[in-house]
Amino acid sequence: MTQPLARFLDLPVVADPRGNLSFIEANRHIPFGIERVYYLYDVPSGSERGGHAHLALNQLLIAVAGSFDVRLHDGTREETVTLNRPNRGLHIGPMLWREIENFSSGSVCLVLASTVYDEADYIRDFDQFLARARA
Numbered sequence: 304m305t306q307p308l309a310r311f312l313d314l315p316v317v318a319d320p321r322g323n324l325s326f327i328e329a330n331r332h333i334p335f336g337i338e339r340v341y342y343l344y345d346v347p348s349g350s351e352r353g354g355h356a357h358l359a360l361n362q363l364l365i366a367v368a369g370s371f372d373v374r375l376h377d378g379t380r381e382e383t384v385t386l387n388r389p390n391r392g393l394h395i396g397p398m399l400w401r402e403i404e405n406f407s408s409g410s411v412c413l414v415l416a417s418t419v420y421d422e423a424d425y426i427r428d429f430d431q432f433l434a435r436a437r438a
């Protein structure tokens with residue numbers, strides 16, 4: 304059976320009549336330490352984010368509000384997954400091209416990242432990515 308390019312991780316939920324609570328502990332619920340948190344919000348309809356791969360970065364993407372699609376490519380295969388639950392993350396490892404699209408109105412993409420921001424870790428040209436991934 305073909306392995307998915309990225310793994311869904313179900314996060315704990317503390318259900319409560321006052322509202323639900325989910326939490327994430329580094330190296331327990333996700334397989335990496337967290338050095339950075341960022342989030343995408345106020346995304347205009349029809350916008351796309353991403354369009355790059357990372358050499359070493361691990362990330363967990365969560366649709367903490369609304370939904371969006373993540374299109375992944377490993378140099379050979381392409382796969383699209385939808386994130387639409389605040390208690391489910393998508394673990395994206397290194398050397399996966401990602402494009403994020405179809406953001407619903409009011410959606411928020413929360414990202415936990417294994418390192419601080421480093422432009423040198425990005426591959427922003429798809430042909431360069433393909434050459435490197437297939438090497």
Ligand code: T46
Pocket residue numbers: 339341343352353354362401403414420
């Ligand atoms: C990814 C997807 C899901 C920073 O200064 N610090 C940061 O932590 C980040 C993430 C970005 N930036 C700067 C770099 C650019 O000048 O913000 C600007 C926009 O970044 P970018 O075009 O890379 O944004 P996205 O949404 O296309 O990609 C981001 C992450 O960069 C990327 O790692 O996987 O979200």
